Every structure is written in C-alpha cells, then in structure tokens.
Amino acid sequence: MSTYTAIKLMQRPTGSIGPELFEVVQESVPEVSDGELLIRQTHMSLDPAMLGWMSADTESYIPPVELGSVMRSSGLGEVVESKHPKFAKGDRVMGMFGWQEMALSDGRGVNKIDAALDPEMVISVFALPGLTATQGLYSIGKPKSGETLVVSGAAGSVGSIVGQLAKADGLKVIGVVGSQEKADWITKELGFDGAVNYKTDDIGSRLDELVPEGIDVYFENTGGPVQHRVFERMNAHGRIVVCGMIADYTAKEPASGPNWMNIIKKRLLIQGFTMPDHFDKTKELQAKLTPYVQKGQIKYRSHTIEGLESAMSGLNLLFTGENKGKLIVKL
Amino acid sequence: MSTYTAIKLMQRPTGSIGPELFEVVQESVPEVSDGELLIRQTHMSLDPAMLGWMSADTESYIPPVELGSVMRSSGLGEVVESKHPKFAKGDRVMGMFGWQEMALSDGRGVNKIDAALDPEMVISVFALPGLTATQGLYSIGKPKSGETLVVSGAAGSVGSIVGQLAKADGLKVIGVVGSQEKADWITKELGFDGAVNYKTDDIGSRLDELVPEGIDVYFENTGGPVQHRVFERMNAHGRIVVCGMIADYTAKEPASGPNWMNIIKKRLLIQGFTMPDHFDKTKELQAKLTPYVQKGQIKYRSHTIEGLESAMSGLNLLFTGENKGKLIVKL
Incomplete structure (x- = not known):
C-alpha cells in the first residue's frame, strides 16, 4: 500500500511561524469511492490569509484549522483517479487541497483549469x-x-x-x-x-x-x-x-x-x-480577469520554493516581506 | 422703511460657542422681485452640524459660513409676500433661512409644509x-x-x-x-x-x-x-x-x-x-417617515428657547448635552 506525505498543524502561532508548529506525517493513499476524485497536487499557494486560518480567535471568519488536521491551502493538481462524473483522469484542477501530496475530494470547490496555462500564472493570477x-x-x-x-x-x-x-x-x-x-x-x-x-x-x-x-x-x-x-x-x-x-x-x-x-x-x-465569503463567484471573477490577462495587462512574479516541507519555513517569508512575488510551493 | 434682526457669524469657534462669535444687526426688509418670496421665520432649528458650518476646515464638506454672513440654519416660517408662482402669501414653508427674522428666497430648497402640523413636530421630526x-x-x-x-x-x-x-x-x-x-x-x-x-x-x-x-x-x-x-x-x-x-x-x-x-x-x-448631500431627496425621505409618524411610532421632545438672540448662547447646549430634546428657537 503506497503512502504520501502530509503536514498537520499541531500548535497555534504566537509569534513567528516555523516548522515547530507542524508535524510531517505519512498517510496511506485512500480508495476512491463513487462521486470522488483523487488529486496529486503539483503546486501549493502560500498566502497571508493562512495566519488567520491557523489562529483560534477567528470567530465569525471561516473556522480555524483544527489542531491535528492537515494545514489548509489552495493549490493546483492533476486528477489521478476519478469516479466523479465531472472529472476525468488527467484533468488539471484547482481547489483547497491543503498541505499534502494527494487529496481526496467530492468535487465541491474544485475547478478545472486549462492545462495550457502556466501553473505559476494560474496560482499567481487566477487563484486567491x-x-x-x-x-x-x-x-x-x-x-x-x-x-x-x-x-x-x-x-x-x-x-x-x-x-x-x-x-x-x-x-x-x-x-x-x-x-x-x-x-x-x-x-x-x-x-x-x-x-x-x-x-x-x-x-x-x-x-x-x-x-x-x-x-x-x-x-x-x-x-x-x-x-x-x-x-x-x-x-x-x-x-x-x-x-x-x-x-x-x-x-x-x-x-x-x-x-x-x-x-x-x-x-x-x-x-x-x-x-x-465569495468563493461561489470564482468563475465570474476569473471571467472578469481573463481579458486583462489576455491583453497582457497583468504581469506577475512568483517566488517558488521546492518540496512540500519547504512550506513550513517558507510561510514566514510573507510576514518578513522577503518573498519576491507570489509564494508558491512546487511539489 | 421697516427693519428686521439678523445675526452674523464674525469669528470661527476655537473652544466654546457663545455670543462673542456673533454680531446682531438690523437689516432693511428687502423688496420682493419676480420669482422671489419673502418669509417671516417663526421657528429655527439648532443642530450639531452647525459647528461644522461655522468652522473653516471643512474642505470638501459643504462650504463654511463666510465671516460677516448671516449664520446658516434651517427653519420654519410663513410666506408674507410672494411673486413666485409656486408659493402664496400665508403658506407655511421650511428651508435654510438662517439666523434672521425674515428671509428673501428664490424658492430653491424651500418646501411647503402642512399648516395643520405642530411646528415643533415639524422641526423635530420632518426637518434635519x-x-x-x-x-x-x-x-x-x-x-x-x-x-x-x-x-x-x-x-x-x-x-x-x-x-x-x-x-x-x-x-x-x-x-x-x-x-x-x-x-x-x-x-x-x-x-x-x-x-x-x-x-x-x-x-x-x-x-x-x-x-x-x-x-x-x-x-x-x-x-x-x-x-x-x-x-x-x-x-x-x-x-x-x-x-x-x-x-x-x-x-x-x-x-x-x-x-x-x-x-x-x-x-x-x-x-x-x-x-x-441628500437634500434633493427631502420629499422622498419625508414620505418614508410619514407612516411611522401617522402610526404614532415616532415620539419626540423639543427644548424650545425664546427669541432669535437666544440662539447665540443656546447652541452650546448641544455640546454640553444639557438640552432635553430637539433644540428649537421660537422667534
């Protein structure tokens, strides 16, 4: 039985953000049931909003990540197996896949992305x-x-x-x-x-x-x-x-x-x-953005770090201002 | 030639607000030309916004009252002479008449008010x-x-x-x-x-x-x-x-x-x-208020002081919180 790597949040941040807050674990690749799809994540987005998700005091904001759960994040991946009518093996997809190499999904909140688009552009412009x-x-x-x-x-x-x-x-x-x-x-x-x-x-x-x-x-x-x-x-x-x-x-x-x-x-x-609050408008917002991108009016730069585990120390770059461009983890 | 009393703003307020900022003058009752009406003011409203109107730093807010001009205020009065097609002698009217016993107007910003309504109610509820x-x-x-x-x-x-x-x-x-x-x-x-x-x-x-x-x-x-x-x-x-x-x-x-x-x-x-910014919606706003008033859902209390000149010291009651209800000057 094959396994994949995932990173769980174990402590709430009090000052700086680093590996001490997380635990790296090996999980078994799950069976895919009817209506589900399995994604192999290729790129993860690191965003300032994550600190809010890691903190416990977010009250009426979206619920914090529970301690012991996989850290929340958005990312890009490829469907490796699908028993979901709307997705097929090989589809490029975007969604809240979390800090893990593989993710099982029922398709909610997962959007198909044109495979021709550069993955760093997708995460830097069309994602969060x-x-x-x-x-x-x-x-x-x-x-x-x-x-x-x-x-x-x-x-x-x-x-x-x-x-x-x-x-x-x-x-x-x-x-x-x-x-x-x-x-x-x-x-x-x-x-x-x-x-x-x-x-x-x-x-x-x-x-x-x-x-x-x-x-x-x-x-x-x-x-x-x-x-x-x-x-x-x-x-x-x-x-x-x-x-x-x-x-x-x-x-x-x-x-x-x-x-x-x-x-x-x-x-x-x-x-x-x-x-x-507005994820239900994702397609509409992407449609609003598209003509600007097509006319070459939206430039971006990304700052890519390598390997799932680099996310743990990489997140802090957002708060020190050391990142130069959209912070992306390439898996 | 008959005269009436008016009060002009002579100094900008720096701390407390009192008679030292104003000058009481006698003005000649003007001739009424075509398209004009002459109003005898019966009640004046004193409002906290007046301090803004008296101050010079209001930039993009409505322009401050110029030094040497009649102090700005809203009030209720009776038309004593009209050469304006929309107003007749005896009409009850509301408008920005200022601190003066009589006001000449071209009718802009002047609204007719049902003469059956209690004047204190008009100023306390249907005015500012x-x-x-x-x-x-x-x-x-x-x-x-x-x-x-x-x-x-x-x-x-x-x-x-x-x-x-x-x-x-x-x-x-x-x-x-x-x-x-x-x-x-x-x-x-x-x-x-x-x-x-x-x-x-x-x-x-x-x-x-x-x-x-x-x-x-x-x-x-x-x-x-x-x-x-x-x-x-x-x-x-x-x-x-x-x-x-x-x-x-x-x-x-x-x-x-x-x-x-x-x-x-x-x-x-x-x-x-x-x-x-919204005076052009006066009729619409009064229409919104009317059913609440008719159902007896809007109670008010007014604090009436007597005589035009009482306005000069009366205004300060708004800032000390000593007024009990809508501050009105009865002329």
Whole structure:
C-alpha cells in the first residue's frame, strides 16, 4: 500500500511561524469511492490569509484549522483517479487541497483549469490573489477612470494585481512598498504612476508630492502608519477596501486606527471582506480577469520554493516581506 | 422703511460657542422681485452640524459660513409676500433661512409644509433630524427585522428617531445616553430595549449584558469610548453608520479610532454621510417617515428657547448635552 506525505498543524502561532508548529506525517493513499476524485497536487499557494486560518480567535471568519488536521491551502493538481462524473483522469484542477501530496475530494470547490496555462500564472493570477484583487477592487472600490488609487502591499500578490487592473481601467495608481527593488518593479515593470517606500520615505510628504489631488480609492493590504497618512488624504466620497492588515498579524498590540471624523467630512465608505465569503463567484471573477490577462495587462512574479516541507519555513517569508512575488510551493 | 434682526457669524469657534462669535444687526426688509418670496421665520432649528458650518476646515464638506454672513440654519416660517408662482402669501414653508427674522428666497430648497402640523413636530421630526435619521438608517444601516441595533446619542434629535424607526421595523434597539433621565426616557417612553449610560456604566460590561448576541447595526452620533466598545462587539457583516462625532467636535486632539483588523474579520461596512448631500431627496425621505409618524411610532421632545438672540448662547447646549430634546428657537 503506497503512502504520501502530509503536514498537520499541531500548535497555534504566537509569534513567528516555523516548522515547530507542524508535524510531517505519512498517510496511506485512500480508495476512491463513487462521486470522488483523487488529486496529486503539483503546486501549493502560500498566502497571508493562512495566519488567520491557523489562529483560534477567528470567530465569525471561516473556522480555524483544527489542531491535528492537515494545514489548509489552495493549490493546483492533476486528477489521478476519478469516479466523479465531472472529472476525468488527467484533468488539471484547482481547489483547497491543503498541505499534502494527494487529496481526496467530492468535487465541491474544485475547478478545472486549462492545462495550457502556466501553473505559476494560474496560482499567481487566477487563484486567491487575483480573485481577491478583483472582488475587492470592483465590488467595494468601484474604480472610475480618471480617479486616483493607492494600494499598500503593492508588490504583493494581491496588491500588484489591484494596481494593474486599476491602471488598465484608466486610474492613476500609486503603490506603497517596503524596498527600492519593489518600488522599481511596480513603476518600471507594472506601469504604476509612482511608489512610496514606507521604510525610507516620509510617507506624508511623499504622498503630497505624488497625489496632490487626493485619493479616491485606497486598497489596504498592510495597515501600519501608511493607513493614517492615506486616510488623511482621502477625497470626498472615497472608498477604502480593507483586504489585509499584515503589519498587525504578528503585532503584540493592535495599532490605533484613524479618528472617524474624516469618515463624516469626506463621506467615506470603508469595507472589509475575506475571499472565502465569495468563493461561489470564482468563475465570474476569473471571467472578469481573463481579458486583462489576455491583453497582457497583468504581469506577475512568483517566488517558488521546492518540496512540500519547504512550506513550513517558507510561510514566514510573507510576514518578513522577503518573498519576491507570489509564494508558491512546487511539489 | 421697516427693519428686521439678523445675526452674523464674525469669528470661527476655537473652544466654546457663545455670543462673542456673533454680531446682531438690523437689516432693511428687502423688496420682493419676480420669482422671489419673502418669509417671516417663526421657528429655527439648532443642530450639531452647525459647528461644522461655522468652522473653516471643512474642505470638501459643504462650504463654511463666510465671516460677516448671516449664520446658516434651517427653519420654519410663513410666506408674507410672494411673486413666485409656486408659493402664496400665508403658506407655511421650511428651508435654510438662517439666523434672521425674515428671509428673501428664490424658492430653491424651500418646501411647503402642512399648516395643520405642530411646528415643533415639524422641526423635530420632518426637518434635519428625521431626514438625517432616515437617510443614514436605511441607505447605510439597512436594518432587518430580528437584528440588533445600537445608537449613540440615543436621546438626541437624530438618535431618538433612529431607535424608534428600528424598533418599529422589528429590531432590538439599545441606546447609549449620558444621563439616567435620558435612559429612562428612551426605555420607558420610546420603547428602546435597553440603555447604556456612558457616564456611569462600565460600557463594555453593560453591552455584554444587553447584547450578548452582538451588534448588527451601529448608528454613531458621538464618538468617544462607546465607539470602541461597540466596534469590538459588531457581528459579521455588520454596518456602521457614521453620522456624528459630537464628542470630538470640541476636542483639542482627535481621539484614536479602533484598529481595522476587525473590519476584515467581521467584514464590516462603515460609511459616513452628511445630510446636505441628500437634500434633493427631502420629499422622498419625508414620505418614508410619514407612516411611522401617522402610526404614532415616532415620539419626540423639543427644548424650545425664546427669541432669535437666544440662539447665540443656546447652541452650546448641544455640546454640553444639557438640552432635553430637539433644540428649537421660537422667534
């Protein structure tokens, strides 16, 4: 009887995230029953949202991963056996397969993916990052040509797509990043109109220089001091998409938010969302993204690490900002 | 040639609000030209929003009152002369007539009011407070029967109407107030399900007691510590209507807002509004309010002070919380 490797979450994170939180186990390859399919995973996506899934305090968010269970993640794989009417052996599929080499599924939440597409592109654009960017930008941010958008975490997997979609839609786009290398990438490669390096720039003065006209849409991925400086510069009827607060995920004390007086004065809309609420719209969101991808308007870069077990230490790269592009584990 | 009294704003407020900011002048009664009407004002409304109108920093909000101009306010009056096709002598009208006994108008923004209605009821319910409550509650709060709503400034002119509309719509309603007398009024007279006295209660514990199920809609009129305690208790997909921050209007330093992590976790919507953006919907909003008033579901109390000049010191009552009900100046 053959086996495969899986990684289980054994402890909730309290500070840094590393191998000490997990256990690597060998599991027997299961029998496939009627209505099921067996997937061999080829690529796994590592995303900041995972820290939320690993934590116990997520209340009304999607349930946390139970201790002793396989760590949750989305990924790409190939069907190796199918007794499910909608899937055949050899199909390329995407789904929440978890940190394991093989996954048994009843087909729910599993989507077929064109086998001609580059797997790193699929994970970087058509999976969680692109879905999240598209859902947040269009359903909350409602960008209009001629407006100004600022996105934090702009070189990240979500932020880079948000900025490129907005540029393609005719907005002026400024990205906030944490290194000169990332600033160069978003302005020179992705076509952003400007970059703020929150580690070296005086954020307020730099924004005054780049967006004297004020900000209509803010796509928030990070929190931190950037949030306050952008908030003060929002235009009347501005929209703020609250997608991530990565600066706060590992903070001991939550940072203060801005005073709400500006919400009245500028009649702001601020809305948070999490992608799992909208997974039923996956096909629709992918359809919205497709023409931008086909026109070559969405560039991406991926940061691939090798082997299932590399995920355990690799996840921390997202919180140190060391990853350069969408973090992918190749199995 | 006859004259009337008017009050002009001469200084911007820096701390307290009193007669030192204004000048009382006598003006000549103007000639009425074609397309105009002359109104004798009978009742003036004093509202917290006035402090914003008096301040110079309102940027993209409605323009501040210019120094040397008649102070802005809404009021009720009688047409004493009309060369306007839509108005006749004797009509009861409502509009932004300002701090003056008589007002010349071209009819824009002037609405006819049923002369049978009690003038204090008109100002307390169908004017700014009721319009503001209705606009904010329904267009942002989107209350649903069975949900829980918390409103701060609950004994105020806007808050008391918000709570009563929500009760009539089948919500559980808790009001935050600053005195036992106000707590008694909203629970015993208006039918609220409970009250928090922010001056004497431990706000968090009291909310835990009153709304263990969490909060679906928060209607924010005050800011202050209440904001944080309510924010922490919002349910998933909760809505926060940001209408007023009266605790901050006279504060030297703006208070910190809550950390935004909860906006993501609970997928909250937070939206600010100011009624002047929506004055074109006045008739529609009054029509929405009317059935509640006709069914006796909207009680109000007014606090009337006498004489135009009483407005100068009376305005401050709104910020000390000493007014008991809608503040009205009877001319």
